[in-house]
Amino acid sequence: MISLISADEIEEGTSKGIELNNLYMFAVKKDAELFLYWNRCPHLGTPLEWEEDRFLDSDGALIICSTHGALFEIEGGRCLAGPCKGKHLRAIPFILDNGMVMVEESALRVSTPLQ
Template identity: 55%
Template structure:
């Protein structure tokens, strides 16, 4: 497992989403995003299960207009924030790939498989 720093606690607010590029560009990067809901941080790979494309069409825009669900900007698929399960759209029944989040005094880290 590889550990990557995401952000300080004050850089991700309740009801907000934020995208991150992680890793060495020479070795390829992993794109992930994090969402804070009810004080919990949820992180997922930034890949829609429908066609493997990024979910956001603008930086840090991963949520529907109400901020209640994760939304794929390309196909409108909707995902539960807490589980990543697709509840509407072309990939209904599939799910986003979760990324473990680690809390530390410095802020938030994610763990990615090597």
């Protein structure tokens, strides 16, 4: 297992970009629950954030793509509005171990195709 980040580094209601060996991901903490996705919009494959560590809309309710404004559910990553409506952000399976977000190496070898 690979340790990505401490869950404590992500404040409630915020998001954080994570880079590991040129792989780009991000995590969101909502209602004390963590969600982890590849940082890749299912529309054109671009990174989502509009500023460093800023992946959420203005009220922190949805993930937003900075390129064309697609809106995604934090839980599940489904696109609710925008050019990729109905598609999903690609989630990365993880476990929490002693407060650390841990992923299987094999999960990081998976490529991140558009969905």
